[in-house]
Amino acid sequence: MQPELPLRPYPTRRSILRTAVTAAASAPLLAACVTSGKDDKPAAAGGTKSATNPLGVPPDAALEVVVFAGGYGDDYARKAEALYTKEFPKAKVDHKGLQKVGEAMQPRFVANTPPDVVDNTGAGRLDLATLVAAKQLSSLAEVLDAPAFDTPGKKVRDTLLPGVVEDGTFGTDVVALNFTYTVWGVWYSKSLFAQRGWTYPKTWDDMLALCATIKKSGIAPWTYQGKYPEYINDPLLSMAAKTGGPDLVKAVDNLEPNAWKAAGLASAAAAFAELAGKGYLMAGSEALSHTEAQAAWCQRKAAFIPCGSWLESEQKGVTPAGFDMVMGAVPSRSSADVRPVTAVQAASSESYLVPARAKNRAGGLEYLRALFSNESARGFAQSASTLPSVAGATDGLTLSSGLGSVRDAVTAAGSDTFTYRFRTWYAPLAKAVDDATGELVNRRIDAGAWATRVQKAADAVAKDSSIQKYTR
Amino acid sequence: MRHGRVRFLLGALLPALVLHVVFVLSPYAQAFYLSLTDWTGVAGSAHFVGAANYARLGGDALFLDAVRNNAVMLLVVPLVTIGLGLFLASMLHLGGRGGRRGIAGSGAYQIVYFFPQLLSLVVIAVLWGFVYNPNTGLLNSGLRAAGLGALARSWLAEPHLALPAVMAVLIWSSVGFYVVLFSAAIDAIPKELFEAALIDGAGGWHTFRRVTLPLVRESVQVAFVYLGIAALDAFAVVQVMTVGPGGPDGATEVIGLSLYRTAFTYGKFGYASAMGVALFFATLTLAVLALRGGRRERLELS
Numbered sequence: 001m002q003p004e005l006p007l008r009p010y011p012t013r014r015s016i017l018r019t020a021v022t023a024a025a026s027a028p029l030l031a032a033c034v035t036s037g038k039d040d041k042p043a044a045a046g047g048t049k050s051a052t053n054p055l056g057v058p059p060d061a062a063l064e065v066v067v068f069a070g071g072y073g074d075d076y077a078r079k080a081e082a083l084y085t086k087e088f089p090k091a092k093v094d095h096k097g098l099q100k101v102g103e104a105m106q107p108r109f110v111a112n113t114p115p116d117v118v119d120n121t122g123a124g125r126l127d128l129a130t131l132v133a134a135k136q137l138s139s140l141a142e143v144l145d146a147p148a149f150d151t152p153g154k155k156v157r158d159t160l161l162p163g164v165v166e167d168g169t170f171g172t173d174v175v176a177l178n179f180t181y182t183v184w185g186v187w188y189s190k191s192l193f194a195q196r197g198w199t200y201p202k203t204w205d206d207m208l209a210l211c212a213t214i215k216k217s218g219i220a221p222w223t224y225q226g227k228y229p230e231y232i233n234d235p236l237l238s239m240a241a242k243t244g245g246p247d248l249v250k251a252v253d254n255l256e257p258n259a260w261k262a263a264g265l266a267s268a269a270a271a272f273a274e275l276a277g278k279g280y281l282m283a284g285s286e287a288l289s290h291t292e293a294q295a296a297w298c299q300r301k302a303a304f305i306p307c308g309s310w311l312e313s314e315q316k317g318v319t320p321a322g323f324d325m326v327m328g329a330v331p332s333r334s335s336a337d338v339r340p341v342t343a344v345q346a347a348s349s350e351s352y353l354v355p356a357r358a359k360n361r362a363g364g365l366e367y368l369r370a371l372f373s374n375e376s377a378r379g380f381a382q383s384a385s386t387l388p389s390v391a392g393a394t395d396g397l398t399l400s401s402g403l404g405s406v407r408d409a410v411t412a413a414g415s416d417t418f419t420y421r422f423r424t425w426y427a428p429l430a431k432a433v434d435d436a437t438g439e440l441v442n443r444r445i446d447a448g449a450w451a452t453r454v455q456k457a458a459d460a461v462a463k464d465s466s467i468q469k470y471t472r
Numbered sequence: 473m474r475h476g477r478v479r480f481l482l483g484a485l486l487p488a489l490v491l492h493v494v495f496v497l498s499p500y501a502q503a504f505y506l507s508l509t510d511w512t513g514v515a516g517s518a519h520f521v522g523a524a525n526y527a528r529l530g531g532d533a534l535f536l537d538a539v540r541n542n543a544v545m546l547l548v549v550p551l552v553t554i555g556l557g558l559f560l561a562s563m564l565h566l567g568g569r570g571g572r573r574g575i576a577g578s579g580a581y582q583i584v585y586f587f588p589q590l591l592s593l594v595v596i597a598v599l600w601g602f603v604y605n606p607n608t609g610l611l612n613s614g615l616r617a618a619g620l621g622a623l624a625r626s627w628l629a630e631p632h633l634a635l636p637a638v639m640a641v642l643i644w645s646s647v648g649f650y651v652v653l654f655s656a657a658i659d660a661i662p663k664e665l666f667e668a669a670l671i672d673g674a675g676g677w678h679t680f681r682r683v684t685l686p687l688v689r690e691s692v693q694v695a696f697v698y699l700g701i702a703a704l705d706a707f708a709v710v711q712v713m714t715v716g717p718g719g720p721d722g723a724t725e726v727i728g729l730s731l732y733r734t735a736f737t738y739g740k741f742g743y744a745s746a747m748g749v750a751l752f753f754a755t756l757t758l759a760v761l762a763l764r765g766g767r768r769e770r771l772e773l774s
Binding site for chain 1: 510605606627628629715722733739
């Protein structure tokens with residue numbers, strides 16, 4: 001038997017070096033391939049502006065709309081396209097519903113042939129701050145100041161919920177309009193609480209007292225989506241924003257020195273460290289994905305779970321009948337809090353953009369005007385059971401228990417809504433905060449070390465000249 | 473006549489060469505070039521920044537975590553996988569009575585060992601994610617059922633257990649392939665050698681140490697290179713399975729994950745390319761070292 005051994009199973013050093021040298025030598029020749037797009041703007045062919053065509057859309061120009069077809073589907077976007085073609089019957093609308101918007105759009109931005117409207121949403125979305133820095137986005141000021149599509153006497157700007165315009169503002173320009181309105185809070189089952197005689201607490205002390213009662217009854221007081229620590233970050237940062245008010249949030253977002261060492265943040269971090277320290281977090285939560293933790297909560301293994309207002313639609317197939325989930329505002333830390341307990345963290349998402357180099361830029365803007373109309377938003381609220389960012393779109397509709405509680409929270413908050421911008425402005429800082437909070441609620445660091453760590457990360461971002469800075 | 477030959481050779485080689493240059497060498501070259509720029513991934517242009525991206529790597533704490541974790545994996549994963557692979561392969565061939573044949577049912581074992589190779593790495597990571605679930609997972613449930621509930625852990629959420637848990641999955645998923653590879657190598661060894669060893673009174677360990685191992689050395693060497701490259705990657709398993717991902721707090725961060733996040737979440741394709749180039753040279757060095765280190769004169773069996 002003759003074993004067959006290959007003669008030269010491996011490359012020699014010489015052949016590897018030769019290959020490497022060839023590759024290096026050809027680099028300058030090929031280098032231009034990736035970034036070869038030209039940076040000049042196309043001449044956007046404008047139509048004539050009039051009362052019925054306030055943005056001056058060329059009536060026969062084609063319109064290309066790219067929509068994220070995720071949890072909400074993309075039918076609502078098609079309905080808005082129908083509104084558009086009703087105005088401009090000669091326009092051909094090319095609709096694309098995608099799962100991975102970022103992957104598909106990146107080469108088109110690089111080649112400077114982007115579509116006219118992009119819904120930059122979903123796991124693979126493009127980083128907005130990066131797009132802005134690359135001057136790839138149009139200012140949407142024009143559409144905000146145009147008359148609202150179907151609310152006579154109002155501008156588009158005046159029909160939006162508080163915070164929506166700010167959420168899409170980078171620097172001085174509004175570059176994104178977010179279609180859905182998300183509110184963060186702490187969720188519980190109304191029927192479970194009624195059955196046990198528990199009431200949702202207004203202060204953190206009441207929360208801890210209730211947690212003791214809940215734990216005695218054999219249910220874990222809290223669970224959280226441990227695999228993604230940003231979920232438990234939200235109530236922590238909300239609590240701090242209530243204690244410290246708008247100044248605290250502003251200082252954090254503007255990367256001010258020692259912003260993360262503010263008393264409000266320290267006491268909120270201590271509150272969540274205490275929640276963990278007292279054993280009020282369901283055992284094993286730290287390793288559960290969002291689906292696993294939320295399923296456990298729906299099975300009444302835990303009483304509270306922090307989440308945004310998408311929770312109800314996300315849990316559609318899992319929630320038992322009669323569970324009646326509702327969202328409560330994060331309890332107040334102290335009676336000296338700057339903001340009332342009804343204040344909620346709210347932000348709009350599902351970012352619609354009009355690329356700066358879109359062929360039919362005016363058409364893209366006009367499409368946004370149609371999408372953000374009352375008719376379109378109302379249809380969306382009904383089909384997706386999610387709050388759209390158009391004010392009053394849900395008036396008079398019968399809502400499910402979760403969505404109803406979200407709408408009530410928004411109404412109760414009035415103008416007391418807040419949102420942190422650092423997550424979208426400085427993604428590396430968001431990652432640092434998530435990691436630190438994960439360590440905090442697993443009792444591997446204390447509140448002081450948490451603040452020190454996060455402050456260090458914020459300082460690093462502030463010092464890094466390669467990151468574009470924003471202020472509010 | 474000679475002329476036609478050259479033309480024929482050129483005709484046969486050129487298309488392949490062109491394809492290779494366009495689809496293999498040019499992406500490499502572009503990555504090298506991009507690593508010297510501040511390209512954001514969406515801009516039409518990029519600015520040349522020299523070696524700034526490389527200078528940055530040394531001060532990036534998360535990247536250094538990743539390098540450390542990849543280094544640990546590089547030490548553990550190939551050694552354990554090859555050790556297990558060699559052990560199982562020898563058992564399948566020589567573990568039976570008298571040391572002349574495999575243990576009973578060795579063919580069936582070989583097929584079963586190969587099963588994980590049939591699954592995509594992502595599927596494996598998802599399945600093991602379920603296995604490691606602290607409350608309902610197979611591992612902790614099994615421990616509790618066996619009365620060893622005290623050993624149950626939150627496998628992926630404890631910093632000192634998360635990386636070993638990830639490595640266990642990498643090893644589990646690759647052992648089967650190397651069992652088959654080493655089996656083929658052992659099959660190629662003339663049976664007389666084993667018989668001679670037996671007659672000389674060599675036990676199982678000595679036969680393995682003195683006969684089997686030297687004769688499958690080339691396969692082991694190739695396995696080291698492949699497993700080393702796999703250990704320097706590990707992106708898919710970490711991305712799907714771990715807390716964060718890459719956590720808790722960087723405990724399972726790997727270079728591939730840092731690179732991915734830097735490019736697609738932070739929009740720093742230039743910096744991410746620098747990570748990629750660094751990883752490329754690490755892998756290249758590993759391959760050269762592994763192959764050179766084992767370069768000894770070949771045994772002649774004839």
